[in-house]
Amino acid sequence: MTSDTSLRQTALHDRHLAGAARMVPYAGFSMPVQYAGILQEHAAVRHRAGLFDLSHMGQFELTGDAVAEWADGLCTNAVATMKPWQARYNIFCNERGGAHDDTIFYRLDGRWLLVVNGANVDKMWDLLNDALPANGIELQSFHGKRALIAIQGPKSVEMLASHVPVDIGALKYYFCTETTVDGVPALLARTGYTGEDGFELFVDGDAASGLWKNLLDRHSGEGLEACGLGSRDVLRLEAGMPLYGHELTEEITPIQAGQSWAVKLNKSFTGRDALEAQVAAGDYSRIAGLIMTGPVPAREGYAVQHGGQNAGDIRSGSRAPSVENKNVATALLDPGAAALGTELEVEIRGKSHPATVVPLPFYKRSQPSK
Amino acid sequence: MGRPEELLYSKEHEWVRVEGDTATIGITDYAADSMGDVVYVELPKVGAGVKQFGTAGVVESVKAVSDLYAPVAGEVVEINDTLENDPAAVNKDPFGSGWLFKVKLEGGTPPEGLLDAGEYERLTA
Numbered sequence: 001m002t003s004d005t006s007l008r009q010t011a012l013h014d015r016h017l018a019g020a021a022r023m024v025p026y027a028g029f030s031m032p033v034q035y036a037g038i039l040q041e042h043a044a045v046r047h048r049a050g051l052f053d054l055s056h057m058g059q060f061e062l063t064g065d066a067v068a069e070w071a072d073g074l075c076t077n078a079v080a081t082m083k084p085w086q087a088r089y090n091i092f093c094n095e096r097g098g099a100h101d102d103t104i105f106y107r108l109d110g111r112w113l114l115v116v117n118g119a120n121v122d123k124m125w126d127l128l129n130d131a132l133p134a135n136g137i138e139l140q141s142f143h144g145k146r147a148l149i150a151i152q153g154p155k156s157v158e159m160l161a162s163h164v165p166v167d168i169g170a171l172k173y174y175f176c177t178e179t180t181v182d183g184v185p186a187l188l189a190r191t192g193y194t195g196e197d198g199f200e201l202f203v204d205g206d207a208a209s210g211l212w213k214n215l216l217d218r219h220s221g222e223g224l225e226a227c228g229l230g231s232r233d234v235l236r237l238e239a240g241m242p243l244y245g246h247e248l249t250e251e252i253t254p255i256q257a258g259q260s261w262a263v264k265l266n267k268s269f270t271g272r273d274a275l276e277a278q279v280a281a282g283d284y285s286r287i288a289g290l291i292m293t294g295p296v297p298a299r300e301g302y303a304v305q306h307g308g309q310n311a312g313d314i315r316s317g318s319r320a321p322s323v324e325n326k327n328v329a330t331a332l333l334d335p336g337a338a339a340l341g342t343e344l345e346v347e348i349r350g351k352s353h354p355a356t357v358v359p360l361p362f363y364k365r366s367q368p369s370k
Numbered sequence: 371m372g373r374p375e376e377l378l379y380s381k382e383h384e385w386v387r388v389e390g391d392t393a394t395i396g397i398t399d400y401a402a403d404s405m406g407d408v409v410y411v412e413l414p415k416v417g418a419g420v421k422q423f424g425t426a427g428v429v430e431s432v433k434a435v436s437d438l439y440a441p442v443a444g445e446v447v448e449i450n451d452t453l454e455n456d457p458a459a460v461n462k463d464p465f466g467s468g469w470l471f472k473v474k475l476e477g478g479t480p481p482e483g484l485l486d487a488g489e490y491e492r493l494t495a
Contacts, residue, residue, distance in 0.1 A: 022404075022406075034406055037406055037407050037461075038406050038407055038431075038432040038433060039407045039432060230406065230432070230433050233433065234432060234433070295410055295454070296410055296412070296430075297409065297410055297430055297435075299435055318432055318433055319409040319410075319432050349412075349428065
């Protein structure tokens with residue numbers, strides 16, 4: 001447990017301490033890295049459901065008639081074509097095409113919610129403010145004031161259903177609705193970052209602690225577990241989802257990160273020309289999935305070689321329970337080393353360890369949500 | 371889990387059981403809990419010499435790599451090779467089946483510079 005008083009606390013901090021979570025500094029907050037253990041929490045999310053505190057992430061709201069057109073000029077994915085109550089993954093790039101941040105846009109009733117990575121809150125706040133037109137668009141931050149609770153896993157619909165007065169099973173994947181959860185006003189979205197079905201609940205900070213307790217009290221007997229950021233990282237890595245600072249950075253573009261599906265080159269936005277040139281040239285280093293052949297896990301920063309030549313470096317690595325318990329990793333690789341099936345060597349403590357390039361994601365759930 | 375009174379402990383969270391001129395070494399419950407689920411252990415080779423408080427290997431949890439230090443000096447005479455297939459024993463039974471390696475003590479003398487159970491308890495309180 002950290003006693004660093006410079007760290008901020010989420011509305012769920014006392015719940016984390018009461019649950020004996022191990023707390024670590026993360027994005028300026030004291031956050032739970034694990035409760036019962038990463039493997040146990042991982043299993044809960046893959047087979048039942050897990051509860052995550054994501055209140056460290058930035059929540060900005062935008063209002064005004066021109067938000068969609070304005071935002072479309074700033075980020076890679078289409079905003080203007082979003083339907084009301086739809087959510088969409090999006091990336092804000094610099095002029096070189098590198099990523100400022102990857103985000104989720106939620107189109108609400110006359111306003112827009114933008115969720116940004118906790119580590120990028122200040123950067124994104126400044127970026128958006130600097131880009132605001134003189135009038136017509138209002139930007140407001142709820143960072144630290146509003147909580148974000150995620151319930152993720154195949155049992156999340158059945159566990160959450162009795163707490164909500166609407167049919168959440170009918171809510172489509174990447175859509176949201178305003179409702180109540182245990183009587184607390186909430187924006188409920190069928191989104192998440194674990195590779196499982198699940199929901200994210202945006203609620204007022206004052207209401208979060210009671211809601212967290214209700215959910216755990218009611219459903220721990222069915223296998224709901226409080227989870228930390230450690231298991232979330234393993235889950236998202238298995239699901240092939242980039243984590244900012246690892247697979248996406250100011251230097252790594254969405255095209256390199258394999259997120260070209262979220263880049264709409266048929267519109268104008270910051271970084272578009274650089275990304276178009278990168279696509280046209282085709283000879284860019286790119287994020288690839290690796291499976292280690294041996295028992296040693298690959299970790300961020302380890303050098304990767306191909307035929308005795310430096311070919312890139314590891315960006316994330318972990319033991320992957322959903323991938324036959326093998327060690328998986330992502331690496332930023334030279335194009336000649338990134339083809340599926342390529343045999344590589346990862347340098348670990350002075351020794352070479354074999355790895356093979358495999359498709360991403362490593363893990364895909366068998367039954368996607370609606 | 372009880373913390374054995376008869377063991378010696380290092381500030382780096384290894385434990386030492388001295389029997390004659392041989393020391394058995396593991397990491398403590400505190401270290402195992404802090405690291406989380408152990409998935410890989412890299413131990414010194416049998417026959418290798420280790421220096422007191424020098425690096426002797428690596429313990430890896432799901433998400434982190436931690437150096438393993440030798441709390442005593444001497445020659446490695448045995449390693450716990452069951453951990454190759456069951457590294458989780460370090461979490462489940464850190465003072466028992468999760469032991470790591472054995473060292474024949476240099477000069478055959480009991481190690482110095484280590485903590486007794488009470489001192490270690492205060493360190494980790």
